[in-house]
Amino acid sequence: MSDDYAVVPIRRTASAIAEPAAVRWLLIGAAIAFLALFLFVPLIAVFAEAFQKGWTAYVSALREPDAWAAIKLTLLTAGIAVPLNTAFGVAAAWLIAKYRFRGKNLLITLIDLPFAVSPVISGLVFVLLFGSQGVLGPWLAQYDFKIIFAVPGIVLATLFVTFPFVARELIPVMQALGSEEEEAAMSLGARGWQTFFRVTLPNVKWGLLYGIILCNARAMGEFGAVSVVSGHIRGLTNTVPLYVEILYNEYNFTAAFAAASLLAVLALVTLAAKSLVEWKAARNESTYNLAGGE
């Protein structure tokens, strides 16, 4: 009798929280089918199309001077936007996580603005500001300084669009850490920058790296905002995503997909790096937060 008492409730609990096998397989199958249709098939299609005319056609498509210029411009843009937004993101996260001040919620909302606004609109804002008909256009023209339809415009648009990534990643991490360790460092005589580099940064490095990876992926892949300000001048103001579009519109599919495959590789590398960082961070967490011998 006593055995029955022990077994029956357990069986009931198990069946109460688990779905029947048919439902489980249906749900898992649907999820996998969805993933395959929207992620794996397009990814394979990109590479299949890119290599359709063989390896030599692929390489020569990428060795085009225009392709090479687009790659260089993309790297340059990311090379400027990512460090700037990293510095900005760290400063903003620090301010928001460690201090109490009036207008803090407004600042948080403003940081999110680039996520809320359509990238095309953000591009248009820069055209309206710096374009030849824009507010600052005549003044810029006086000094013969071109922003719109030139590299500075592309960098500006990218900066704006990728603005929230680092700050967004860091704010919760820094808030969770609190400021006791920084206070301890200062009480031990550390100056501001020593406290930052020796105490704050090591504690948030994985969150920071994660933010940088996401920021970089977006900076290299951004289309909408950049498209509006670029002017699509071949070899001068085309980034890789814009170059892909132009080639595609010219029915030059192999070259278009060859360039697109670069972005696809970037996506895969980003995902791998992201997983690595997450794994490292989790492992670190367990070393630092290992249950003590209390």
Added chain:
Amino acid sequence: MSIQVFNISKSFAKNAILHDLTLEIPTGELVALLGPSGSGKTTLLRLIAGLEAADAGRIVLDGQDVTGLGVRERQIGFVFQHYALFRHMNVYNNIAFGLQVRPRRQRLGKREIGQRVEELLSLVQLEGLAERYPAQLSGGQRQRVALARALAIQPKFLLLDEPFGALDAKVRQELRRWLRQLHHNLEITSLFVTHDQEEALEVADRIVIVNEGRIEQIGTPREVYHSPANSFVYRFLGRANRFDEPLGGAGLIDPAEPGVSYIRPHELEVSRQRIGVNCLQATVQHVYAVGPIVRLDLKKTGTDLFFEVELTDERYRELQVQTNETVYVRPREAKGFPAEKALVSAGSHISG
């Protein structure tokens, strides 16, 4: 190396935490800031350390006005309530931190820093744990690392925020004795915050009792316990029975004067027969008969007044009292306070 605080006030977002508070802590003493939670004791400690800025008033450390200086310039060793150890550094680097961040000209060489850390590790009895990370230590060990780290910079003052707050009872007991001993050897002016009266009475040379942002009393443990300045101090330092009339316990209080009386449970004498004039008749409500001290919950006959009595196990066996029996109680000692002062914070009749 005294700590002087003059007319300090501090509020957070319109909530006044400290009101015009003045305090002096003499050189070399181990002083407890004792008060209930929310009394402002931690804020006072942080103000002295320079982790917060005062709204008004002056802070003088070792004769030097430091009101305008930050925590870096005050030469203070601060031990945080939750230790605030650098979680990504091992014990060695935690302790060495204060020595490593000094400006290059004042910095010790690597070897000297190593020696100093070794000394500190043996001082806090953690030899051999230099390579461990904070997460791999027990609470008591973390506490001692935090102390060693604070002492590494050879501070003039040691400030500790609830130093034993996060530890279990047994470790607490050990660390208390150890801190006393350490203070005795180092002779460094030390101030610690606690809400535990027993801890303050046992460890400190002198106790500062803080309540609602004001100092209620300053004195040695004996002084504050035996001559409390007011009913708050009396109630805060131990179990207390409150009687809303003056009780002429052992002739201590003039029953003609208006006021309230407080009597500690062990200051009441219980017997089965009426004894003397000041005798209360009461019924036993409950008996807690565990350990060397037996506690009785009593109810004064004919009223709704509940109070506690403590007696030795020996006496309890003599009396053989049981629930619902009638006994007679006589105060050996009582403290009287003017009525209005007591009413301010009067909660229940019995407070622990």
